[in-house]
Amino acid sequence: MIRNVKDVSDLLDRRLGGVGAGALSLLRIVAWTLVGLLVIGTVVRAPAVRPGAAYNKKIKTTWVRDVTLDKNDPRGFKTRKDRKAFTIAWIGPSTLQNISPERYSFIPADVRERIPEVNGRPVKIDMYFLSGARVMDLYAATANALATKPDMVMVDLNPIWLFNDTAITSWTNLNGVSFRHLVGDPASWPLLAAFDQPQDVVLGLAGAKLPALGDRWSYAQKLREELTHLSALDIPSPAPTPTGRTDPKSLAAVAAMSAPLDFWQLFRPPADPRSDRATRQLGLLRQSRPDGSVLNDLVVDRLLAALAGAGVPAIAYVPPVSPELFQAQGADEALSRIEQHLAELAAQHRSPTLVVKSEEAGRGLPPLTFNDLVHLAEDGPFVTYLSDLICGQLLAQRVTTSCVPGPDPRATP
């Protein structure tokens, strides 16, 4: 008769020969679990994963590839090895795009058109393109990129989010895969403590050696396809999309929110939602706190430290913002404070291999055409600027003795 836990324990001892009764038995079970995980990862192969498939279709040359996996995929990135190529790891948020009805492209791909080879080696660009990236995401991507030992690193620092602490991270799937790269830098530990959950750490470390855990996104995708057939539910209709200015409490407005930030921006708007676009954009810029008081400072500091210590040519730059922004009073001052603070942080990480262009790139260029606040519609002059910057850095570092960017293939004669 079973009356208490001890009776259960006795029964198990009699029937199973004392399994789990001692520390050694438990240890053997843990060991068999690990063996089991290894066996599952070997026997049940995860389907191959293709990074950035939708974006890569838009890039004409295969020398430039988006290496970012899905935003839910804990593996983060998938790069290609090619020792013969000169590999540039180019990290950036949506400002890497050129968006216009006539032409959608990526700025790194347009730069590659101008610099197809370095020292006789074809230039290969691994694009760590993180749409909607915030500063912690850029740091995580940079750490992952540096671990692949590229020949050069480029980092795009969108000034809107650089010191804006309403949104420091967005790609939380990178936490696990980045942990093992960031943990070697004790100064980054406060960031790991702030952003990583225990499961990020455990799975990040275990996933590197155990495909059964590391490839869980691919398993989930495969499983979802199977389970969809079994489900009695119909495929739901698309979420309602808001048209025009809707009530922020409406279902359509809530359905359009893809991140908590959307909620806060809607209910605690940085500027009067009825004001003109330039004023609203300025409100977003003014949310930045470039006074050294926010966690963003530590992220930028460690990002620049990683680049300075990488031992390969590295450039961090601030992409241009729309001239429309400067129509609003105080916009120039707000942006200048961000630039100045970035320069102050960069001064602490001087290195012959690192160039930090803290000034918004549009200040030194002829008027540019924009799709919106930060996305270019015609990137020609900016591509020229970046190509010159890369060549200048490669020559200064004596990586090559000759580097002359080609002309703009889309320039009107």
Added chain:
Amino acid sequence: MKRPRLDLPRRLPRYVVELVIGFVLAGLVTLAFTASVSSVPFIYQGF
């Protein structure tokens, strides 16, 4: 000094049960973490 006997026949059932429990746990762990990750492709709507 007399060497201790391994007494495998008596212990074997326990070892086999430990192996089975370990493998079942591995399967459950894999399934649990597979279920914890969303595989619906992410579509970004902002900037």
